[in-house]
Amino acid sequence: MSTTLERPALATPRKVTPAKDSRTLLKSQVRTGWALLAPALLHSGVFIVIPVIAVLVLSLTDYSFGDTWAWVGFGNYADLFRDVDFQASLWHTVLYAIVVIPISMAIALAVAVGLNQKIRGLTFFRTAYYIPTVTATVAVATIWLWIYNPGSGLANGFLSLFGFAPNRWLADPATALPSLMVVGIWQGLGTKVIIYLAALQTVSRDLLESADLDGAGRWQKFANVTWPAIGPVQFFVLITSIVGTFQVFDLVYVMTQGGPGSETRVLVMDIYQNAFQDLKLGYASAETVIMMIVIALFIGVGRLLQKADAND
């Protein structure tokens, strides 16, 4: 009996002690959490938060690398909306995004579906599609400059086989931007294909087999099983594509410098020109703020489309 009486007495303090330990553990866990987070927070603070604040502040000034500067309020923003180069750059960027994003996503998905089959040379094809992504844009652009060369380029050489007259591709205002879009689509394919491929391999085999048993065709299986299953990945690809296409710069810088005239001038090119060629850093900062807002709007639209798709 005595032993039975003693056990509960011992049990109570034991229950209390772990509770004290868990509180202590929780605090140390919190500290460890903050310690582990600190590098990332420091990095974000130094390289994201401070620059964003700096850009916002600079956008309200006329700073141009000189000794003096002044607050101009929203003057830079007002000037931007009257600036034909900015308007052209914004339009070209939006157009570039609208064309390149859906086409590259569609092609990448089709290629990924193809590469998800058991076909010969699968490793070769996967590598081949990914090579443009790991190749430096300057190298890619240089090769495409040769392809588009009006005199000795591959594009005109190929078209001449079918009797087409030579085109001046990058020198013609009508074809310069579409020519860049083709390169943009081609270059961005690899990353998207790899992501889609990974997503396709996570689609439930059980669901696909069930669809087979129900007599669903290939298209029905894709539309009703595969497509919904890769929804989150679609959204990820969409967001990264929006950000990527809005930040297109190196391709344009190497291939056309924004020309002919301003036919291929894009937002980042215009920001670069204003900041580092014309030395109007305040003005370029205002342009950067507008670019961030436009990207946010596009991502917002992407989210809405994604939600609508998920509800369907």
Next chain:
Amino acid sequence: MRRGVGLTLLAAALSVVVSSCGNGVIDKSTDGVPPAEATGTLRVLLPSFPPSTKGKEEFQKVVDDFHKTYPKMKVEPDFATYKNLNEKMSTSIAAGIPYDVMVTGVGWVQPFASKNIFEDLGKYGVTPDVIKEKSTPALIPAVTYDKKLYAYPLIADARAVALRKSAFREAGLDPDKPPTSLAEIKVAAEKLTKRDKDGNITRSGFDLASATGFRQSFVTFLASTGTPLYVGGEPNFDNKAGLDTLLWIKSMINNVQPYGQTNAAQQPLVLTGEAAMGIVNGGVDCSADGIGQKNCDDLKFFRFNSGKEIEYVGGDLASIGSRSRHKDAAWAFIQTLTQPTTLDAIAKLNKKVPAYKDASNSPQAKSNPLSQFVADGLVYAVNENEVPSNWLEMRGNFDIQLTQAVLGQKDPAKVLHNLAGQSR
């Protein structure tokens, strides 16, 4: 206790970040210190020496000469190009480590002087009379802002016109009577242009040297009518002369030369035979390593003259950074750079002519007929003249908007009016 250690570590990390981003790389000022005792790093930005082995060797000779006066100063060169000059300067200012010596071109001095980025060289005894006596007087407007001099010329980048004698004879034209006015050039160029059966131009009649923009060619053609682009910082092109010039360029493009025509070597097309006539820069290599003596003998050089004989002259202009902590050393370095032997070497490296008084007798002028021709023609020098302080912005505006006018995307008169309105 642990929290204290954590905070100390965080503070230490922050101090490392801050100190590495801060002024740790900035030297103490050496101004007023005897040259033999001055220590620090002289940062030099210049497009005058190509980053080739030969270019670096020639630059090292300048450094060696400079070290005779400043033996303990380190010289850190940045071999820029005109294309990335502005971004190098702006990023150096933003990073808080500005250059001590900056070599720029025509059109750069006024914008940078107005922002107080360049030092007034009057403090070092540089006056218009000094430049007239020792250098190229034609470049005085290019180095002047608010009646003060902010740069010293190193080399003159002079341009002329060349024709192919064989092409002229083939087209029934007399190469000894070159067309010099815009109207004459157009008539001759149309006769000289060769096309294939589909009408595509296979040899241009006239190379406007405007593959990347029409700014400099517009300035040149306009000046040949006796109309400078700017006078006292005010636009002088929104008028009949300006419009006629722009319409003339428009009538030439895709008529005697396809838009955007260039070659892989970025050489003037008349030198390679891809054009029968065209604008050339300040030198030609007639050796077997260059275009060869036979090709050289086939060339004749002349200047534009639509009322005024002119030669477009740009140049490399050396300035001292106003935020430099080694201004005395920077001036000593510029003095070393402007030694005649150094200028000869820079001129040879860049196929331009040295900007010293007797450029016609320089080794570069004697080395080839084109350099001799442009050196003799420095008295006819023209350029953008007295540009407004927002010229850096206007350069891009001219390139874009003139192209839009030439390609028929915008009304030429409106383009000129717009450009005049943007100049300030």
